[in-house]
Amino acid sequence: MKLLITGAKGQMGRALNKLLKNKAGYQLVLTDLDEMDITDEKDVVRVMTAEKPDVVINCAAHTKVDLCEDDTENAYMINVTGAGNLSKGAAKIGAKIVHLSTDYIFDGEATTPYLEESEPNPQSVYGETKLESEYAVTENNPKYFIVRTAWLYGEGNNFVNTMLRLANTQNEIRVVNDQTGSPTSATEVARVIAMLIETEAYGVYNAVCEGQCTWYDFAKRIFELAGLDVKVSPCTSLQYVTRAKRPKYSVLDNKNLREKFGYHLQPWDDALREYFAGRHN
Numbered sequence: 001m002k003l004l005i006t007g008a009k010g011q012m013g014r015a016l017n018k019l020l021k022n023k024a025g026y027q028l029v030l031t032d033l034d035e036m037d038i039t040d041e042k043d044v045v046r047v048m049t050a051e052k053p054d055v056v057i058n059c060a061a062h063t064k065v066d067l068c069e070d071d072t073e074n075a076y077m078i079n080v081t082g083a084g085n086l087s088k089g090a091a092k093i094g095a096k097i098v099h100l101s102t103d104y105i106f107d108g109e110a111t112t113p114y115l116e117e118s119e120p121n122p123q124s125v126y127g128e129t130k131l132e133s134e135y136a137v138t139e140n141n142p143k144y145f146i147v148r149t150a151w152l153y154g155e156g157n158n159f160v161n162t163m164l165r166l167a168n169t170q171n172e173i174r175v176v177n178d179q180t181g182s183p184t185s186a187t188e189v190a191r192v193i194a195m196l197i198e199t200e201a202y203g204v205y206n207a208v209c210e211g212q213c214t215w216y217d218f219a220k221r222i223f224e225l226a227g228l229d230v231k232v233s234p235c236t237s238l239q240y241v242t243r244a245k246r247p248k249y250s251v252l253d254n255k256n257l258r259e260k261f262g263y264h265l266q267p268w269d270d271a272l273r274e275y276f277a278g279r280h281n
């Protein structure tokens, strides 16, 4: 099976590459901005026609949530137009498409985990573009897997690495304690994608590590596992103001993975321990 991965230099792209590069029967085509700009329809058609992948996995995105508030045009171009170009391009050659989406399509007012069919109501430009990106994918190719994840960490820019970096310069770190979600390892999501692409069970799938916590809880656990003595102080979103509004509660329920495949992702704490074990190898 030939897989074309976009955004291959990002966290998800790297996790997929690591998981699948040596898997028998798989051939990977890794692309990032230099190889194919997903906002350029002609570029996408050129690469698709030349490579003829069986599956396109779109890990490319504008993921800087705060920057998206001001860089709106680019955010739409990359997240929506880009996703649409890839979905159309994949459909033209009969390929399946996997597209990553986010918990930030929800408003965070729920008190129980969001299901795949829960009503979206994004509160940020990033969230809006990611919701639109889902439509751009599903409208253009019936062979789609929308994989919604959240609070992702792998190799690259993420909360875990930010905390570890801050620990080098600060003895005390303030972290918001009124936003609840599910920290999710990119490796765990890559495993879900590897399973899904072997099927024709097209649809929308929530894919987050099991369980929930606040950013504050997450930070404390990061420092414990890293063996760092850092004081973490809880604060509110009002005390730690960001350009984009984040949902208060954005836990996702992996209902479709569970009901269709009996598939479970690891609890977030187990996945975090696996991540730290891997970092030291």
Ligand SMILES: NC(=O)c1ccc[n+]([C@@H]2O[C@H](COP(=O)([O-])OP(=O)(O)OC[C@H]3O[C@@H](n4cnc5c(N)ncnc54)[C@H](OP(=O)(O)O)[C@@H]3O)[C@@H](O)[C@H]2O)c1
Pocket (backbone or CB within 6 Å): 006, 007, 008, 009, 010, 011, 012, 013, 032, 033, 036, 037, 038, 039, 058, 059, 060, 061, 062, 063, 078, 082, 100, 101, 102, 103, 130, 148, 149, 150, 151, 152, 153, 156, 157
């Ligand atoms: N990170 C999270 O916490 C999180 C949570 C939920 C869902 N997701 C979703 O998961 C997916 C993967 O996220 P990630 O964290 O792996 O992202 P990432 O690390 O930011 O990687 C995205 C990659 O896409 C590239 N890219 C940007 N514009 C492009 C273009 N026009 N053409 C081709 N490539 C382009 C980026 O290059 P540059 O770095 O040069 O821009 C980068 O290498 C995204 O769809 C994201 O929305 C992420």
